[in-house]
Amino acid sequence: MKHLALILAGSLALLACSKEEPAPEPVRPVLSVEVKSQDQANLGRFAGYIQARYESNLGFRVPGRIARRAVDVGAEVEKGALLAVLDPTDQQNQLRAAQGDLARVQAQWINAQANARRQQELFNRGVGAQAQLDIAQTDLKTTQASLDQARAAVDQARDQLDYAQLHTDHAGIVTAWNAEAGQVVSAGQQVVALARPDIKEAVIDLPANLAERLPPDVVFLVAAQLDPGVHTTATVREIEPQAQSATRTRRARLTLADTPAAFRLGTAISVTLSSAVAPRIELPLSAVQEVDGKSRIWVIDMQNQTVQHRDISVVSRTASHVLLDGGVQPGERVVSAGVNSLKPGQKVKTDEDSPR
Incomplete structure (x- = not known):
């Protein structure tokens, strides 16, 4: 009986210990992102190429x-x-024909000149008639005009040959x-x-609705597609007034702030449009959990490696991101995937930043 009592006492003690020390919850690996404040709104990225302005x-x-x-x-x-x-066969033939006409008219002009001189001498000696002298002088003037015309025709034929x-x-x-x-x-x-390769510009096609509402402070970042490290900024020089009927886009020509040597004619480029906005916070849509009609996120305590949920107010959302007006501070880290299986105070193991 004494041994039986000792065995029962030991069993009760073991049961008491097991109740006081429950098994710890497993550490859950999560993906996370660091909260960053953004003051630039991305309006889109478009492909284009480098073209000569002229x-x-x-x-x-x-x-x-x-x-x-x-x-x-x-x-x-x-x-x-x-x-x-x-x-040049046709032009050469025209030149030869014009030169032949010139030679003929030159011969006529020489005869007209000699006849006019002879009639003048006869008139001066009193044996020639005034009417004959007038006719000779008129023929000389007419032949001179024909000679000028023939010379011009030769010059024109030479030009045609040069052309x-x-x-x-x-x-x-x-x-x-x-x-x-x-x-x-x-x-x-x-x-x-x-x-002309001395002045180059960037050419892109913008959706018609975007081209019509470009903000005045829009910034164009132009980068080479094969080497994004080669980049510069640009400003709008010209946007076509009418959209292309097939694509509903309007061609925009951008003046480059500077022209890197890698920007050769025909170089494929990527142009990113952005505009200054009031500071805001953008998070992946997967970081937001909807509970009882409210939106919340899970903020990681980096010192203790635990998570706590926090209610937020969503201003707008897209297919991949949400825009917040507060509720979280820049520098904090937020769980970006697996939020539906978390509990307050749960231990987590963070990984590198997930894609935003």
Whole structure:
């Protein structure tokens, strides 16, 4: 009996100890983000490219068949460089014809000049008639006018022959060819595009509704897509007044604050639009828990590695983020995933910042 009593007493003592020391709750790993105050509103990011501000579409001043192209796309050319040549046969024939007409009229002018001089001498000796002298002088003036016209025709034919060669009027880079060797082109038809590389700008397409409500303090950050470390700021130079019917976008041309060497013509860029706003706090939508019609978040006590919930007021929300007007301070850390399984005072193990 004595041994039985001792055994029962020991069992009761063990039961008492087990009730006084419950098993600790497991530490829960969570993802978290640090609360940061934002004073810039992101209006969007758009793809674009670098383009020359000034680009000329050049063509021949006379019609003809292109005999050859002297340069290819991407070539850098100096002022006066030869770009393309037409078959000069027609222009050469016109020049020969004009030169033949000039030679004929020159012969007529020499005869008219000699006749007028002879009639003047006869009239001075008193043996010539005034009427004959007037006719000779009139023929001389008429022939002189024909001679001037023939000389102008020769000059024009020489110009037409020169126009069969297409030269640049400024240094630039060939960006496009719109005609090939052997193709017949008309006068003024666009044959080649020539860009001036000294002044460059960024070109993007903006949604029509955004282009119409751009804030006056909007900031454009322009970065190279292949190397975002190469970047600069820009301002709006021009926005097309009408939206493109297919995409409902309006093309915007931006003046660069400076032009990094990596910003070559045709470089793909990414343009981020932002605007200054009153300081605000933005959190991932996954950080917000809805309980009884109220919104709350779980704030981490970094010293004790525990969490406590806190009611917040949501100003607006998107598919991925919420905007708060307070309830949390910059520098605090908030659970960003797994909020529905947390309890007040629960131990947690934080990980690196999750994507915002």
